[in-house]
Amino acid sequence: MTLRTQLRASWGLIALNGIIPVKRMPLYLVNTLGAPFSFLFFIYIVSQGRSVGYGVAGGLVLTTFSIGTSLQADMTHFRVDLKLQDMVVASPMRAWTYVLGMALSELAFAVPGIVAFLVVGYLTEAPGVLALPVILGTLLLIWALGCSIGFFLATYLRDIRETFAISPLISLVLSVLPPVYYPITAIPGGYQILGYLAPTADASLLIQGALGIAPPGLTAIDWLRAGAILVGFTVAFILLALFKAQWREK
Amino acid sequence: MPSAIAARGLTKEYKGSHGRRALDRVSLDVDRGEIFGLIGRNGAGKTTFLRIAGTQLLPTSGRIEVLGHDAVAHPNAVRDLVAVIPQESRPFFYATPFEHVYYYLRLRGVPSSEARRRSLETLDRLGLTKVKDLVLWKQSGGLRRRVLVAMVLASGAELLFLDEPTTGLDPLARRDVWTAVEEAAKEGRTILLTTHYLEEAQLLSQRIAILNEGKLLALGTLDELVGRVRWPFRVALTGRGFALEELATFGESAAIGDSQLVFTDQGGAEDLTRLALARGVRAVAGPVTLEDLFIQLVGGSVDEESEPTEEADA
């Protein structure tokens, strides 16, 4: 198949794994909105309405990153339980088209949440003109990062239940502990560098900046570091997924 | 023209299997345009062979060419030409038969209108027109299986791998699948079929290979396989008109329920039938079936699991 046919082929997956299930089981949507919005609600109550922006930034990052988690669960299910990955491997569709199609199909579940957070963000904060491109660019990187990690893991896991063990761990390390939902300056000075190490925290920081609620006193170096680490992780995991995922079993 | 599949010394040792070979130096050729049946007990290595040929699994050693392409070194060249139904695969519970076939063709790069036409045609061929727009969560397991068959048959791929495609189907649905598979073969496509139903392998395949514990035990047309066994004829006797010792002089015999089954040679079959007529015992004589052959060659029923000879871990 030509590059164009491959790209068009990925639309089949968007229909099969995105549009059709959302249409037949709209309850899925509630599920994906639930977690990030409960965080926002929590932050709203605790800060008495003052730190909503952090909840928005964190919610955007978490909703987008969790696309990769759903991708991992779906792909593991397709490979292990339904054996549908075998059908795709032995077909003209290539691994990267499969991942792209699956990653796009998962957007069907996440886009409503992302839009909702953006609306809340624009209503409660004062984002600048450049905010939207910065936010969307950041989310694009987080999406690619999450999906690369998800695909890579999904080709190795032996059972869907291993997903249930790994996903909370990833979520703890990348969503809960690092400064995704709170300002990086809340971490004592010497340890802030640890916060920058989590690509999700860097993404959140960039979005906080776009929303105009970044902690004061960050230098240009801090911003560059955040961007560089986010891009670096994303590229590294895309390469890992491209070259080390187990498309054909050994 | 090269064979559809050419395997030479194909060997697979799964990681952590302590030297046990799922496939052990298997060499065989599948001709273009034939339906080739691969049979053997559970764990014989059928699925392993299919998954290596279909580029889903790497062999440990040996060579395999599929439609003239090295399946190990150039998997993508193979992937453009094949379609598979994996063993125990299941469709999505929330989509309809039509959506499955149509989108599977789209994934394979078939343009929309062509995909629609082929989907409807194939669903019709498999007797699924009436249910094509029903969501699968309300449908039987047999229907789900047929949807997968429709997907690969509609693909138009040159070589189809069907790993136990009719498991769980009722006899009528199974016949629909057989007809569709035969039509695909008539269109010039090659089909590699594994099955648990030996009458299915016998009915559909031009040639049959028997795998046992990873090794190729026998290969050929049914007649060729019959020529390899000691007792190429079977006589089924109703009732207990003969003593077992008497039957033993003709060949191998067994009492099954209310009747007796004797495997023998041609002369034995003739003599025994004449004798049965004289005694007023109902006798049905003929060449052995694939199942009889299988039992004679493998020495066990196809439904039994071949025990993995596991060494105790020290």
Ligand SMILES: Nc1ncnc2c1ncn2[C@@H]1O[C@H](COP(=O)(O)OP(=O)(O)O)[C@@H](O)[C@H]1O
């Ligand atoms: N992924 C695997 N890892 C380890 N051993 C396997 C794996 N898949 C199959 N086997 C072993 O390889 C042998 C052949 O299996 P298989 O090819 O599935 O047989 P069949 O399809 O004839 O029933 C069996 O002993 C099975 O236990």
Ligand SMILES: [Mg+2]
């Ligand atoms: Mg099998």
